[in-house]
Structure formats: C-alpha cells, structure tokens
Amino acid sequence: MIKKLILLPVILLSFTFSQGTLAHDNAQKPGCGCQAMQKMTKELDLTSEQQAKIKAIRTQARDTLQTKRQEMIKLRAEINALIQTDKLDEAKLTALINQKKEIVGSVMKTRITVKNQIYNVLNAQQKAKFSTMMDQKAPQDNKTSSATRKPHHNYA
Numbered sequence: 001m002i003k004k005l006i007l008l009p010v011i012l013l014s015f016t017f018s019q020g021t022l023a024h025d026n027a028q029k030p031g032c033g034c035q036a037m038q039k040m041t042k043e044l045d046l047t048s049e050q051q052a053k054i055k056a057i058r059t060q061a062r063d064t065l066q067t068k069r070q071e072m073i074k075l076r077a078e079i080n081a082l083i084q085t086d087k088l089d090e091a092k093l094t095a096l097i098n099q100k101k102e103i104v105g106s107v108m109k110t111r112i113t114v115k116n117q118i119y120n121v122l123n124a125q126q127k128a129k130f131s132t133m134m135d136q137k138a139p140q141d142n143k144t145s146s147a148t149r150k151p152h153h154n155y156a
Contacts, residue, residue, distance in 0.1 A: 043133065044126045053121045061114040068107050075099055 037058070041051055079096055082089065115134070122130055 040133075044122065044129055046126070050121050050126075054118050057114055057117045057121075061110055064110050065107060068103055068110070071103050072100075075103065 037051075037055065040046065040054070044050075046054070075096060082092055082096065119127060119130055
C-alpha cells in the first residue's frame with residue numbers, strides 16, 4: 001500500500017513535467033518554422049532544389065507531429081479523468097503510461113528521421129556544417145528538457 005502511495009505522486013509528477021514534450025519546438029519557434037528554415041538556408045548555403053526537398057520533408061513531418069499532438073491531448077484528458085476518480089484504476093493507468101511512451105517514442109523517431117533525411121539532401125561540406133549545427137543545438141535542447149522544465153500548474 002505504501003508503495004502505491006509513493007508510486008502515484010511519482011507518476012503524476014512525470015506527467016506534469018513532461019506535458020511540454022510535444023509542444024517544445026513550437027514554444028521555442030513560433031509560427032511555421034520559417035525562421036529556422038531561413039537560418040538553415042543561410043548557414044548551409046542551400047540550393048533552391050535542396051530547399052524544396054527539405055521543405056517537403058518538414059511539411060510531412062509537421063503533419064505527423066500534429067497528429068501525435070492531438071493524440072497526446074486526448075491522452076492527457078484521459079489521465080486527468082483518471083486522477084479525479086475515487087479509486088485509481090492501476091491497469092488503466094499502466095495502459096495510459098504505455099500509450100504515452102509510444103507517442104513520445106514515435107515523436108522522437110519522426111524528429112530523428114527528419115534530421116537524417118535533411119542530412120542526406122546535403123553535399124559533403126553542408127553535412128559537416130549541419131553536424132556542427134546539431135552539436136551546438138544539443139546543449140540548448142538539454143537545458144529545456146522535460147526533466148528541468150517547470151510545471152505548468154501549481155497543485156500545492
């Protein structure tokens with residue numbers, strides 16, 4: 001019984017701290033991501049053909065990520081409903097946690113695939129610069145990871 005009482009707050013906190021996982025990129029880059037594309041075009045000196053290919057890659061990924069975002073919104077509503085029950089259904093909680101893991105994993109896979117597809121559009125010199133850009137961006141991503149992000153709500 002004590003394990004369950006300890007486990008529940010831990011699980012709830014993990015959901016609270018990870019709510020921004022899918023929305024993180026949009027929170028940092030408002031709008032359509034055009035600024036990111038302009039920066040990439042300038043820094044990598046992309047040709048118009050490369051720009052068109054990369055834009056198509058990003059558009060397809062945006063559609064996929066939007067679908068996953070909608071799934072996450074639905075999942076959060078189910079989690080909130082579960083929180084508000086008199087007796088916690090642990091089987092349902094486990095199922096919701098597994099669904100969340102699957103969605104987050106799918107989002108990660110999509111983002112990594114996009115970076116790989118973009119990388120493969122580039123020439124050798126651009127690939128080297130792209131790798132440097134990714135290395136520089138990694139510390140920024142770590143600063144805003146779900147583990148360090150402030151919760152959106154104050155439950156105390």
